[in-house]
Amino acid sequence: MSEHNSEHSSEHNELDLKPTPGQRATNLFKRKDVQRTAVFGIFWTAVFVVLGLYIYPKWMPEAMSTDMKAMEKIMVGFTLISAPIAGLVMGIATQAITNRHKGNTPPPDGPAIRTNGPVVVVWSVVSGIFCLIAVVWGIMEVNTMANAATSEAGTALHVQVTGSQWVWSFKYADQGIESDKLMLPLDRPVVFDVTSVDVNHSFWPVQLGVKVDANRLQTTVIHTVPNKLGRIDVKCAELCGLYHAYMETTGEVMTTTDFNNWVTTNGGHVA
Amino acid sequence: MTTLQSTSSHSRPIPNPAKSLITKLHMGTGAVVGIIFAVGAYYALRPAADDPNFYNQQNKALLAAMLSWSVGFLIGIGAFIGPFRWLIGKDLTAEEQLYLAGDGQGIKRYFKYCTDHKVVGIQYLVGVMAMLAVGGSMAMMIRTSLAVPGGHFIAATIYNSLVGLHGITMIVAMIIVATGPFGNYIMPIMIGARDMAFPRLNALSWWVLFTAIPVLCSAWFLGGIPTGWTAYAPLSVQAGPGMNAFIATILIFAVSTAVAGMNITATVVAMRAKGMKWNRVPIFVIGATMSVALAIPAFPTFMLAMVQTATDRVFNTGFYDANVGGSGWLYAHLFWIMGHPEVYVILLPGIAILMEITPVFVRKPLFSYNAAVLGFAGIAGLSVLVWAHHMYISGWTPTLNGPFMVTTEMISVPTGLLFLVLLGTVWRGKPWMKLPMLGMFAVIWNFLIGGITGIYLSDVPADNYLHGSMYVTAHFHYTLMGAALTGAVAGLAYWFPKMTGRMLNERAGYISFWFVQIGFQILFLGMFIAGAEGQPRRVVSFAAMYKYQNMISTGGAYMVGIGFIVLLWAVIHSWRKGDIAPMNPWGAKTLEWTVPYPVPLENFDEAPVITSDPYGYGKGN
Numbered sequence: 001m002s003e004h005n006s007e008h009s010s011e012h013n014e015l016d017l018k019p020t021p022g023q024r025a026t027n028l029f030k031r032k033d034v035q036r037t038a039v040f041g042i043f044w045t046a047v048f049v050v051l052g053l054y055i056y057p058k059w060m061p062e063a064m065s066t067d068m069k070a071m072e073k074i075m076v077g078f079t080l081i082s083a084p085i086a087g088l089v090m091g092i093a094t095q096a097i098t099n100r101h102k103g104n105t106p107p108p109d110g111p112a113i114r115t116n117g118p119v120v121v122v123w124s125v126v127s128g129i130f131c132l133i134a135v136v137w138g139i140m141e142v143n144t145m146a147n148a149a150t151s152e153a154g155t156a157l158h159v160q161v162t163g164s165q166w167v168w169s170f171k172y173a174d175q176g177i178e179s180d181k182l183m184l185p186l187d188r189p190v191v192f193d194v195t196s197v198d199v200n201h202s203f204w205p206v207q208l209g210v211k212v213d214a215n216r217l218q219t220t221v222i223h224t225v226p227n228k229l230g231r232i233d234v235k236c237a238e239l240c241g242l243y244h245a246y247m248e249t250t251g252e253v254m255t256t257t258d259f260n261n262w263v264t265t266n267g268g269h270v271a
Numbered sequence: 272m273t274t275l276q277s278t279s280s281h282s283r284p285i286p287n288p289a290k291s292l293i294t295k296l297h298m299g300t301g302a303v304v305g306i307i308f309a310v311g312a313y314y315a316l317r318p319a320a321d322d323p324n325f326y327n328q329q330n331k332a333l334l335a336a337m338l339s340w341s342v343g344f345l346i347g348i349g350a351f352i353g354p355f356r357w358l359i360g361k362d363l364t365a366e367e368q369l370y371l372a373g374d375g376q377g378i379k380r381y382f383k384y385c386t387d388h389k390v391v392g393i394q395y396l397v398g399v400m401a402m403l404a405v406g407g408s409m410a411m412m413i414r415t416s417l418a419v420p421g422g423h424f425i426a427a428t429i430y431n432s433l434v435g436l437h438g439i440t441m442i443v444a445m446i447i448v449a450t451g452p453f454g455n456y457i458m459p460i461m462i463g464a465r466d467m468a469f470p471r472l473n474a475l476s477w478w479v480l481f482t483a484i485p486v487l488c489s490a491w492f493l494g495g496i497p498t499g500w501t502a503y504a505p506l507s508v509q510a511g512p513g514m515n516a517f518i519a520t521i522l523i524f525a526v527s528t529a530v531a532g533m534n535i536t537a538t539v540v541a542m543r544a545k546g547m548k549w550n551r552v553p554i555f556v557i558g559a560t561m562s563v564a565l566a567i568p569a570f571p572t573f574m575l576a577m578v579q580t581a582t583d584r585v586f587n588t589g590f591y592d593a594n595v596g597g598s599g600w601l602y603a604h605l606f607w608i609m610g611h612p613e614v615y616v617i618l619l620p621g622i623a624i625l626m627e628i629t630p631v632f633v634r635k636p637l638f639s640y641n642a643a644v645l646g647f648a649g650i651a652g653l654s655v656l657v658w659a660h661h662m663y664i665s666g667w668t669p670t671l672n673g674p675f676m677v678t679t680e681m682i683s684v685p686t687g688l689l690f691l692v693l694l695g696t697v698w699r700g701k702p703w704m705k706l707p708m709l710g711m712f713a714v715i716w717n718f719l720i721g722g723i724t725g726i727y728l729s730d731v732p733a734d735n736y737l738h739g740s741m742y743v744t745a746h747f748h749y750t751l752m753g754a755a756l757t758g759a760v761a762g763l764a765y766w767f768p769k770m771t772g773r774m775l776n777e778r779a780g781y782i783s784f785w786f787v788q789i790g791f792q793i794l795f796l797g798m799f800i801a802g803a804e805g806q807p808r809r810v811v812s813f814a815a816m817y818k819y820q821n822m823i824s825t826g827g828a829y830m831v832g833i834g835f836i837v838l839l840w841a842v843i844h845s846w847r848k849g850d851i852a853p854m855n856p857w858g859a860k861t862l863e864w865t866v867p868y869p870v871p872l873e874n875f876d877e878a879p880v881i882t883s884d885p886y887g888y889g890k891g892n
Binding site: 033056059060061068071074075078086089090092093096097099100101103106108110111113114115116119120124127128130131134135137138139141142146194198199200202204206207209210213215216217220235236237238239240241243244245246 | 422428431434499509594599600631632633635638639641664665669672673680684688690694698700702704712715716723726727729730732733735739800804805808809810814858887888
């Protein structure tokens, strides 16, 4: 934050003598409005940090796959990255509000600051850097997921997911069974081949943190690795007509033994 | 319009334009001719009950009826008299032109095809408020239905229609909420013009839009729309007759925006006062022009998407039918190539209004005019390259998600410039906390939340989870409602004295402001939580685990509703009985505050000459 504020000193400088940058920074922080902005800025930064660290993880369901874990990390990370920016923005705004003018006539004229080159440049560069961090992080994550999908394709369990108005069905071709519940073995990569028999649906196993649209006569593919035992909620995330809201089912991530038992009791064979 | 400008004085007695037809036409004659056209078209094309292609034929008859209504209304109100008279070699006389401009006709001119930009501005203002009221009432019904789990209040068919019609009503209203009323009423005065570049087209843009309103309303009587406002195919192709109303609305609205966008752009380019160089143009004019100019290339793709939906429904063309080689992805692309620029079409004027307001209320120059222009231009330029971030999870080409993530996140840089301009302007100032300025601070917060949540959604792995959830709904309401609508309301409070001659009731304004803004935070906080927890959007029923979040949301929604009812009361009451406004109540330096109320027909007795930009506030300026 200080690098933004220090730039304001140039237009505040009313002395003929050119002070050193150090003196300028000291003078700047002696100003009451700057101090107040800093305090408010720190307060708001803290608010966003707390939001990122404690609130988001609480809101989101328990991560049951590598993808969901990565996604939660990104949510927390992005919040922390944006916290100082949001803090600065809200700090300046809060300072201005506490310095407001009351009454029915316009306030006295403020300083005629038309622009401040260094501030504009620093602001743009800093926001560019934050943007770059977000982009690089996102691309690396996408890359990791794509690599995992390729390298694990051989061992993966294939599930053919079909959406129709308004039910999901899951076909385990290798096991030779079909189900309306999504049962998955723990720690085994899974590939969902998703399609639709009518309109667009969107296959969303919530706790696995992945999602892909189901399109008629097209197969779309997603990959993940369930890494925690527990219940999965499967929902439709694309408005698909009358009973879209009710197009949901459940499933479970279970141990390999339990999964194999489930397969055999349903008339399938372990593969 | 050249004749209009050559009639030098607006105050001379009006010669009676003989018994010209134009004196006899108004909304009523438009409606009569429109209904005759519509009924005629429907009965000419309606299918027999045993027609094997009954549904195709019915769609054809309904679409023809709706479009004929629009054309018939325009004929009946006299929209084409000017071109027609020109064609037969009897161009309108100066007196007739003056009559068309509504000279001396009092309140009647608001119901006529009136070429005066101020009349068109008021028509847009009233129309927009009516649309927002209808769209807002639908939102209240949606939230009421979602107050408790299980969807007991409203049947699923009606609920889905509510979601879609709330969406399209609000999108249409928000596209014109700033550029319609203020772009037409205020902007020409701001740049020192006597009227718009094409006054007849200006009137046309409003009345074309007007004809879309009954068409959209007819969706309710034709069984509603099941698709949401995105109208994804193939769901829209299999939808019932109500879908025709949606298609016709978009076709009509696209014509209106094209006409209005071209007219506003031409006016700003060609009709600025002497000496108003590009770096002296008020920033609202820049923002509004970029917005409408962005709409010109964006909307035709939506129109095309709708034409193809219509032909799929009427002629079984199969553009979106995978069985015959079509694809729903084609629709999604066409839709979002419009859809993402469109959110910036909505946002830019809202922010530009705040940039116009802030220097006045802190008595400081706008901080870095160039950064503001760069910010608008950067957003407008990038916004046409980001559409497929709405399709990360559609599966069309996952390898292109990366590039679209890059372009999308790049938008945060020009957006940051807009924040910098607003914050730089208030920095070291003493903001005068009148209603418009309160709106500015509310937008800083709302747009900050909308922007940050937008960064999560632009990230592919995060969007894999959040796409299609209530989180998205909360996010875009923060940008479109929290930022753009709040900016437009701030603009209303700011320009109300110039547009109505009276001050907006401050007390009611403050009550409304706090109800709306606090309610808004509560409403969408609940929705953010429900979405992050995994509640999909557009659902009539939800699981019990989202109970409290939705209850909170509904409570907040009622607060917003109360706030807007208070605002509506304030507007109506102040318009009729408010305190008479002085010529320049805020002490602003833009040209619109140099003309009296009521603003004379051609705005300026003497054409103004501009020697500086309008932000010369502050010590030492």
